[in-house]
Amino acid sequence: MQxxxxxxxxxxxxxxVILTAALTDEVRQAVEFLSHADAPPITGYQGEIVRLLAPAELIRIYASAGKVLAATERGEYTLRLRLYEAEARLDPHLFxxxxxxxLIHLKKVQSFDLGLTxxxxxxxxDGTVTYVSRRYVSKLKKQLGL
Structure with missing residues (x-):
């Protein structure tokens, strides 16, 4: 790459500004890196252990019992962010x-079941089953091109 x-x-x-003849994987990676270069990392807590969580390892981020939790393949972490703050730090095309x-990571979805009314x-x-609330169904369908 020049x-x-x-x-x-x-x-x-x-x-x-990226000038290119085609949208290749190399260009996509450059765009993703540059888009999030100034975004602060997401820090997860498990008791006394603190980890920087890469967006690629996140499966979902959700609020439960007054806390915001991030689910990864390695387990769940408590975040000291509000859900909207975590959402602002993540790529809107992936989350x-x-x-x-x-919030869910679209690359971590195994299937969508549209059979429910x-x-x-x-x-x-990770085997978790969750549901899209009625309020967000049309937004999700639009994003997925359904």
Whole structure:
């Protein structure tokens, strides 16, 4: 990949422009990296253990009993963020809100069951089954192109 940097004092924040003939995996990775370069990491807590959680390892983030939890393949972590703050730090093309209290990682979805009237049943990679609330069904269908 050819890289060019132009210094222009009129820009207060850096701006990246990618010129390409096709949208390749390399270009997608560059866009994803640049889009989240200034996003603070998501920190998860398990008792006294603190881990920086990569977006790729997150399965879902949900609110339960007044806490916000992040489910990963390694277990669940408590977040010291509100759900909307976690949502703002994540890629909106990969993470979607399915209810007032839950976000899911679309790449961690095993299946969507559209057979239920007015809602969608979601099975995630860790075996968790959750449901899209009626309020978010049309938004999810639009995002998935259904």
């Amino acid at each position: 890289v060019e940097v132009n210094i222009d004092e009129t820009y207060t924040r850096p701006k990246a 979607v809100r399915i209810s007032n209290s839950e 007015g809602t969608i049943r979601v099975k995630l990679s």
